[in-house]
Amino acid sequence: MSPFDQYYARTALLAAQGKRARMQRTVGTTIIGLSLIPLLMLASPAGPGGALRYVAVAITVGGLIMAQWWWRRQWPSRTQSWIVVSIGTAGIAGTCVLLVDPQIGLLGSAGLSLITAYTAFLHSQRVLYLTWAAAVATVAFLAVRVAQTDVWLAISGAVVALAVILTTSALCRIAVELIEPDHLLHPREIDPLTGLLNREAFDMHTATMLGSHSRHDDQYLVVVAVGIDDMALLSDMDGSHSTLHARVAVAQAIRETVRHKVPLAHISDSEFLIADVFKANDPSPLVNRIRMAITTTPMRLTxxxxxxxxxxxxxxALPTEQIIDGLVTLADTAMKQSRAQGGNRTTYAHFPTPTMGPDGQE
Incomplete structure (x- = not known):
């Protein structure tokens, strides 16, 4: 296991498969459902009584507030996810402990498996161990209460609850490790908003891609710079949330258009970079697919x-860094030329050697 948290790397995998929005809806709906349980238990004779009823209400309110992080357009940050794990663990444990009948609480403690499975999927081993420790402490406390009236029921309930909690999260962890790439990206390489590479990582991955191809073959290295049009106008009309949504939507559209594992980066508020190796010197098929994908986003962007x-x-004979810097500079200049001419167009630049300037062509 890597020494660093893989939160952004794994959310990038979700985004790459187009499943991040579904994950947000699933987690948000689950939090809302769990948050309503303390409120529903107030109507039951087995529910909390006296001043503890206010604690139950507070747990419900806190859960509904957390659910809003998952229903927003922007993916929650790793810190917000940690908070969800901490408060979620405390909320489920607190609800189980507050119940008048500890047997029901012991049964309900299996619900902590939802927290531990989520943690196993997105967070580090250390965070998973902490949630396991909290779950074991909760089950042990409730088992001791049940044991005061029925020892064997307490043991059986504790075994079932711990089996559900530990096994589901362990299986989730194993499944993630089986399907994830051999070398996950370091969080410092990833743009937290879109899950794409940042500029430094783009250069590194493009250099790796270039090194895997023989420069003696009749192949072409292509760099494409994409700039979303009218981002300032979009911000003025609908605020910063719209620009965030635009960047995420365009990132997903491009990711679904380019070949798998080609370097793809989000390098500024409105700009993206793609690198690939073609067998022909005509990148227009890729450009046309990207343009079509962007125009079909929900915001109909250009x-x-x-x-x-x-x-x-x-x-x-040229250094890899010089090649990449030269191509990126040319592509960026060509993109800005397209923007200066009114946007929603493409400018092509050819780059026989680093000393030659772009030959722009509409």
Whole structure:
């Protein structure tokens, strides 16, 4: 297991599969459902009584507030996710302990498996151990209360609750480790909003991709710069949430359009970079697919696009860093030229050698 938390790397995997929005809805709905249980228990004779009723109401209110983090357009930060895990664990444990009948509480403690499974999927082993410790403490406390009247029932209930809590999260952890890539991205390489690479990681992954291809083959390295049009106008009309939603939507649209595992980065509020190796010096099919994908986003966005294309053979003796910097600069300049000409268009730049300037073509 890596020494760092894989929260953003695993959310990036969700985004790459187009499942992040579904995950948000699932977690948000689950939190709302669990939050309503303390409120419903107030109507039951087995529910909390006296001043503890106010605690139950507070747990419900706190849960509904947390659910809002998952119903928003923006994916919660890792710190917010930690808070959800902490408060969620405390809320479920508190609800079980507050019940008049500890047998019902012991049965309900199996609900902590929802928290531990979520933690196993998104967070580090250390965080998972902490949630396991809290779950074991809760089950042990309730088992002791039940044992005052029925020892064997207490033992049986504790075994069942712990089996559900520990096994589900352990299986979830194993499943994640089986399906995730051999080398997950370090959190410092990932843009937290979109789950894409940042600029530094883009350069590194493009260099790795370039190194995996023979520069003696008749192939072409292409860098595409994509800039969302009218971001300032979008912010003025509908606020910062719309611009965040636009960036996430465009990131998902591009991710679903480009080939799997090609370097794809979000480098500024409205700009993205893609690198790929083609067998022809015509990136227009990819550009047209990207443009179509962006226009079909829910906000019907448009983009200014610039491309830089170079055959690999003339670049054999050049440093990789120089090649990437040169192509990115040309693509970015071409993108800005498209934007200056009114946006929603593409400018193509050819790059035979680093000393030659772009030959823009509509």
């Amino acid at each position: 983009a200014s696009i610039g491309t830089a294309c170079s055959p690999l053979r003339p670049l054999t």
